[in-house]
Amino acid sequence: MADQYQSREERRKQLAAKKPKKGKGKKSPRGTFKKIFLVLIALGIIGMLTGVATFAFMVKDTPKLDEAQLRDPISSKLYDINGKEFAEVGSVNRDYVAYEDIPELVESAILATEDVRFYDHNGIDVIRLGGAVIANITDGFGSEGASTITQQVVKNSFLEFDKTLSRKAQEAWLAFQLERKYTKQEIFEMYVNKIYMSEKSHGILTASKIYFDKELSELQLHEAALLAGMPQSPENYNPFKHPDNAEKRRNIVLSLMNQHGFITKDEMQAAQAIPVESSLVKAENRETGEDQYDAFVDAVIEEVQAQGDFDIFSDGLHIYTTLDQDAQTHVEHMLNSNEVVQFPDDEFQAGITLLDTKTGEVRALGGGRNQQAKRGFNYAVDTQRQPGSTIKPILDYGPAIEYLQWGTYHTLDDKPYTYSDPKKTPINNWDNKHMGPMSMREALAKSRNVPALQALQAVGLNKAKDFAVKLGIPLEEIHESYAIGGLDKGVSPLEMAGAYSAFGNNGFYTKPHTVKMIELRDGTKLDTAPESQVVMKDYTAFMITDMLKSVLSNGTGQAANIPNLHVAGKTGTTNYSSDVKKANGIPNGAVPDAWFAGYTTNYTAAVWTGYENQKKNYINSKDQKIAQQLFKNLMTHVSKGKETADFTVPKTVEKVAIEKGTIPAKLASEFTPEDQVIYEYAVKGNRPNQVSDRYDRLDSPSNANASYEQASNEIVLSWDYNGKADGVQFQVNASINGGAAQQLTVTGEKSMRVANVVAGGTYTFTITAIKGEQSSEPASVSVSVPAPVTEEEEFEEGEDEQGRNREEEHEEDDDGDQSDEGEGDNPGNGNGNGNGNGNPGDPGTQPPGQPIPNPPGTPPSP
Template identity: 50%
Template sequence: MSDQFNSRQERRKAQQGKSRSNTHSKPKKKKKAGLFKKILLSILIIGVIGLIAGGVTFAVMVADSPSLDEAKLKTPYSSTVYDKNGKEIAEIGSEKRTYVSIKDIPDSVKNAFLATEDARFYDHHGVDPIRIGGALLANFEGGFGSEGGSTITQQVVKNSLLSHEKTLKRKVQEVWLSFQLERKYSKDEILEMYLNRIYFSPQAYGVGKAAEQFYGVTDLNDLTVEQAATLAGMPQSPNNYNPIKHPEKAEKRRNVVLSLMNKHGFISDAEYNKAKKVAVTKGLVSPKEYAKSTSNKYSAFIEQAVAEVKEKANVTPGTDGLKIYTTIDTDAQDYVDELMDGDSIQYTEKMQAGLTLLDTKTGEIRALGGGRDRKAGDFNYAVDTKRQPGSTIKPILDYGPVIENKKWSTYEQIKDEAYTYSTGDPINNYDRKHRGWISMREALVDSRNVPALKAFQAAGKDNIVKFAGNLGLNINSDDLVEAYAIGGFGNGVSPLQMAGAYSAFGNNGYYNEPHTVTAVEFNDGTKLDLTPESKAAMSDYTAFMITDMLKSAVQRGTGTAAQVNGVTVAGKTGTTNFTEDDIRKHGISRNGARDSWFVGYTPQYTAAVWTGKEGFNSLSVNEQQVAKLLFKKLIAKVDNGSGSFEKPDSVVEATVLKGSNPPVLASSNTPSDKKVTEYFVKGTQPTTVSKKYEEKEDADKPTGLSAEYDEASKSIKLSWSYSGDGDVSFKVKQSVDGGGYSEIQSSSAKEAVIPNAKEGSVYRFQVTAVTEDGESDPASVTLKVNAAEDDESKADDEKKDEDDEKKQDADADDDQDKDKQNNGNSNQPDDQNSGNTDQNNQNPGNTDGRKDDDADDQNKDQNKDKNKNPDQDSNTDDQQTNSNGQSTGTH
């Protein structure tokens, strides 16, 4: 052994030393182990406490859960609709369902809904953790709301027993009641409850009523697989996936359902491939039959209200027993219905109209005109139609953004000239003419396209997208091309959207989303406020200046036919047309239009009116006036004429010299027809006063004028003196033997020599001084040329000619006055480089629509142009296209 010990005692001491040594090296491990145990114990304790606390919280939350009321579970409740004054106007859901027992529902129908809504329905106990996990993953990858995690059982509980507020307590109660429901009822009973509650349309609740309304069948066994899939796809978005209203969207959705049925083993590959080849319209009832089954008073308005409630409150109005408080004014709605279908407007065949009336200050929709001869469930031309807006878009995309961001005044000078888009394609005005330099107000009043494009370009794409977005028009920056400046939209807009956007101009720049519902009350007494929040969309100066220019458009521009006696109206017309190819291919009149708009507002109401026809049917010149007439009649009926648009402190008024560029203030001597009053953003108004029409003192008159005849040279020498200061020139005029005066010299010299004087003739001369202040009165002298003449005969001759001289002087004075008058009437300002002379030599102050200088051309075009609509944005003879090659006159 290596260790040697002399005794047991030494060995023992050595062993004890090792033992002590070991005890010094191991405590660290024990301390680490102890710390881990403490952490684990702490977590365990916290977990137990959390579990207890969670259990207590869960118990508290479910303590006041509603009971499983079989009547509520199996008998859906209808909802009541109220007008703006709280008066009941309709009941939705009542007698609009056909209850079907589960034994009468074929597997193809059940499987279609199970594959779409809850494929593991028969495997879970009310709540499906796998489905919840999948929904969380889908929401993480595709954004919140991409996929729901609720089972069919949870949907029955939520739609039958609970309010739709999104709180933790409601969700806990939903889970609790779902477990309870599964314990009390069988799977088939729960599925039966669900299939009889589903919302398909305002007139169809439950799969039985839906099959009857859309396919005309009362026995669900008569539905094909593809028809069952169509119905199963609708509840997610009943309006968008309505196969009669939107067959393309409905077919895509149906095919998704068929693929899910195939994925979960409900149909084979062969059945799937066969079903998806069938047109979604096969077996549908005719549009006329569908319209008959969905007829309802105020249907356009109520359908929009139902859609809003479903979207904002996540409820099913036809089954949840709601009280829906709307914004409808039934008097206004009754009148709109009369305008749509009565005799007050003479519509022509195939002509359609869409109309939205709302409160300018609140955005509350008072009435909707969904279309002529419209039945419940039909296409809603006030809400669903998407048409190009024509020139009604100019305040939104052109002039509004440039005022907001560049602080242009209503006087801002824009040159209306031959011009092109950035792509090089030409842009034309409706009359193919150009007015030269005009103000922004006149450009909007006369609906000129070239100035609108220039304003669009000056505003900038980003500013335009933001401005439009603030007004409820969401435009993708990548889609925004220059043709949008005059209404060449890709997807179009609806009257509802245009009314909402224009109302902000009349509401000091505040935008209120158009809405039909203010609140919803649930069957448990809770109430949900659905009123949108008012948002500042623009500066008050932008709103006011746009409004004031649009008032001019109604008073003396393209919208005069929309004037209403005693009511302040601001508004804009809009017209779109067909492409050149469409005109040739379909034989469309060149004066015909695709769409005709009028959007206007008063301090109290805003209305947007669209008129047009489907397909390649054009509006005649007379039909294009109907939109303005509809607006005029409606506003005259509902508006009491109270109120005006008040100028905010951010805007100042200034009277400027017409045609000055940059603007200068008109002086007190400026003639009234040479000045104009416009609005400026405070701080940008002109401060320099024009000197053009200031009173000026006449120049000093020349003195000592004398005339001498030199017989040797046969010439007359004139000389004179001048006592004035500064630069001066002298005009010399002569008259011979009583003839008229003619100018013979203009120079700074104080003498003149007239050669070849004729003996025996009488010469009269006038000399005037010319300075920057003007011309002096003339100095005069008379000379009779005789070779040898005594003083007496000369005096006699002079006395003899005295009367003639006075007459000649009077004529000369008249000529002088005319010269001064002509100088004073010059259209070019003396103190500014106005830049008002363009290639057409137009009058720079031409802001009242006067004709171009080329009278011959205008006379030639007179007959051609007399029927042209000054708001038809892309001339049909020279179709304009945007940078994507898209016509501004297409849908």
């Protein structure tokens, strides 16, 4: 056995030796593949189990299907600034349509747009989902949806509208259950009756009646396509308010219908060629609404829709707004009566926006006068009209201060001027006149167009555009004509109020908004208020504000001024072209638009006035003040009983004294006359460097001398001048016995003679050096003219002389000595010196104020 065992061991060793040896470190490929396969299977199982567990976790709180919620939307409630409910927005306006009454044309349009494989899937379109997944990976989660009609039904009925994986999982789970419980036809019926279609309405049939006044069976292809495209963004595709957007969307739907074989190419092109507005219900025939604060509620609806995938009419939201009911009531009273303002006619329209200056919260909206259409055109939000001169602080002077550090004194020349286009097109002021050099303050207050264009050109178009865009003015391009409000697209009162509020809020801009917070059905609260942004330096905001005060105090906006209220603002009017005026018989002085935008530290308001049809109707010169009157009344009402602080001067600003008319602006000198000095503001560190020398003092004349020549009865006046004599002349004034001074002459000589002087008078002369507007301190000199001697005085003098002779003789006899010198000079010699200190002589009886008897150069009387 041992031998046998040994032989088996040997044979085994021999067999093993014959097998090829494996290389070191190498493994069997078959074994490696097997291990990888097993690992993948394990990972797949783990992943599947993890996915199932995750999905189960996500859908554990999914609400149960509720048929009432599937078919009946839940209304939302609106609250004012004090938390008081003021409106309930729900689906009261809905006409229900059964599936069998939905025309094939309408169904095809909806399927092509929303879910072309609706009848082939079980609630989730795997193909569409795959495309959406790829898009979400490349563009970010939430960039593209893959919701089927079934998913949209459950989403609109049960789920919140956040784009999260959890919510999408719940949506898919509910869609699967819905497909198991209801037929495709029932689900489609739910969808077409539940969808929001703008105009406070739900359902395709309701929309058909609102927009076309037709039953579904009466709709044409282009009309059905328009309705099918609206649910994606009902407010943006509302054909009453945004016909251009609605037409683009409709044409996309028609293209999809052709792509999926529902219509031919010819049918598509024929329908796309039809204008959207051609078959819409006319404005005067639209359904009237009786809702309170309709204009404000309209703005809330649009803002909520823009916040996310919300349906304000069916989601049961609690919406906390910025509404001040008192202000809103007053705005509507102003617009819909003649008690505050006398409107020219019922067609005259106005749009008003009232904001909180500091927060950008909309306190009230005036959507128009005598509004008849339910959710009609909102002139406060939707209108796009040229702003006229109200744009000047935004595009011209604001950027000039922000980027060039201009002071409010900066001098501009209101002169004949042109745009910089190749044709050198002239720019005119509203009065077709020019006022010459003026400060930026004066140019803005008087709304001069030429200086405004000069400011825009100095800043540059791109910087001006950037400045305006930061203030919420949606400029896509800019031209020099924008300097005076000739915008191609136009702006709304809401946008203008938002821009002006930044000037009143130290350079902080907050986008105007009507909604502060949205509370969902599950109690989740969403803060929707936009954040404030710094859009300009505080010195820019203050200096624009201070200049806009001048508009109301002594400029074009005096009709809007409110006594005892610190308010700033700007007027604006637009013009008709000569061709339009001629074609429509519009008189000179008439305008299509009149604006006023202004603010206090508490409130900002923008008011537009005009007509819907600008060529048919125009604003005459008298009614151009209505915008200012509405502003004044509204601002007075909301400011009553509230402290309104003045605008504070920031530390970046300093006050400077500027001499009027200096180009470039110069500081006033100590000699500048007070009536030629203006006190303005400069950016600290950027005040003018030069001091004006226009009114500098010249050197004064010296050595003034006046003497009386008895022989010719003249006064000889002379003086010296040691200063620069180029162009210097001398103004000589004189007065007698302290009376009023009279100008004798202006001469280039340094001497003169005054003839036929009055005996016994004391003459005072002043000599002033002058050159243009410069002058010197005057030099003065006085001289007295001897009075005539009477007979009595001659007799007395003779006796006195005899007496003196006797005394002298007596002294001579006593002392034997004679005096060499008398006791005094002749008191009437009339000689004077440069200080007027000569012996004055006898002033005589000449009364004060005696006029100079002869002009200079008159020869003495014989």
